[in-house]
Amino acid sequence: MGSVAVLMNPTAGRGRHAHLRDQVARVLGADAEVLAVRTTEEAEAACRAAVAGGARAVISVGGDGTLHRAVQAVAGTGVPLGIVPAGTGNDVAACLGVPADPRAALESAAAALRSGQTRDFDLARLERDGVVRWSVGVTGLGFDTLVNELANRMRFPRGPRRYDVAIVLELARMRPRRYRITVDGVAEELDAVLVAVGNTARYGGGMRICPAADPTDGLLDLVLAGPVSRFTLMRIKPQVYAGTHVAHPAVRQLRGRVMTVECDGITSYADGEQSLPLPVTFTAVPGALRVLG
Template identity: 60%
Template sequence: MLAVTADDHLSAGPVAVLANPTAGRGRHRGLLPRLLERLADAGRPVRLLEAHTPAEAEAACDAAVADGASALVAVGGDGTVHRALQAVAGTAVPFGPVPAGTGNDFAVDTGFPADPLAAVDVIAAALREGRTRPIDLARMSGADGDDRWYGAVVAAGFDAIVNERANRMRWPRGPRRYDLAILVELARLRPRRYTLRLDGEAQEVDAVLVAVGNCPTYGGGMRICPDADPTDGLLDVVVGGRFDRRTLMRVKPRIYQGTHVNHPLVRSYRARTVEVSAEGITTYADGERALDLPVRITAVPQAVRLLR
């Protein structure tokens, strides 16, 4: 991955920090003062953004970038990173993810240490030295004209359906709600008809899993798109075909090693632009609820500059 020297933008304005105190079920909450102190050691003022909801988080990041922040740092999991990326994508403002959530796929996949203190030390060193590294992002556009950026993976199959089910449930709380949602959707499992258009070439497939990755992993280390590279200007598309319940549950653990792509019902593709259509599916990008299908996803080379 190519290292580049930042321009004068890096030395102007404060370092804005978006922190999610509930990320990772709050296990890193007590680390925030130390993380902010280490960032301040880089010799730039540090400004902690105030936000209580995801919408407020995005608005605060947008305002910080518009007000001249020299960098944006996100302390949390993939959801926090996803909110911050909406503000810095396509700009000259460098970005640093501090992995402090349940799933930290984007930070780990782009080379940051999994330990939050070690990661913030990497970011602080890059700030001191004026060093950034560009990587790609994916830009997703919906039929209604809405756009979302994402860094890791968008899910548009069974996993997205499970997330949608879990988000609608009011009981039980915590991880058990997700487990129950899996059981409910497994009982309803059926292949759906998708239309995929890869760099303009259309095909129809019956599938239960569809993922489009800029990075390899989602869901806290599941290598759903194992060969995805966020510096190659391409998106990796993994399609799991007509799985029945038993076969899906037998193959699903293999996703952690990325060996599921060797199963005869799995197909992998690579393209710069991917269009995905199917009825009744809401996508999840970086684990966050995103856009309803159909969507158009485009790889955007060097769309964000990481403090690494």
């Protein structure tokens, strides 16, 4: 049996879960190997090396960004992923039914390791020019992407409020962009201010941007908002937390197995992490992620 590779982000959740390092050793035992990494690139490379070296599981201790790096290594391999939500939003963990308390999630992952209990979920496969990335949650492709880029650069305020402030700041320069969207072979061109592709429902610390997305149905959900005023977008925004924004006449939902999104000047953000510049083709891959528990 191989070791259990543990990817930890000590700064996730503003560092309030740094004590989990001691818990990992106690709960997972001698098989646990905490990966020595300093950057996101090193984190992803270390997870890939662990899987290639025969790790029997990878445990992600952090937020959605940490989880995203681990997913790149385990996608499609059958190597199970343990999720310990210790970040700020923890949207993916919530959508996959992982305990919200990180210590409870760690205990659950350890118990699943002993019993062999796992669950399979779909992933979104992102591809451009032969480069492949994977997303377990939501990929932003418009106004939300610009907000994400700004929020990631901000140091204050901390926590989910960063996104609220970034939204207000980005509204000042918001403009519709021309998109070409193809869903299962059917293409259309349209103007939009917000586009998101979801394998799960949530991003940004609880916003249910793709409320109907189900990571077990073999499909992806695309939600877009057409040209709207800043005032209208701000009126719609609070509804996103409940997922009721999709009832607004400016909002559309599309669903399919393969989607291509094209737009000039936009880089996709998958699970809150910078990914591929558009155009990007998204493919739903059933059962590509195996989760402990």
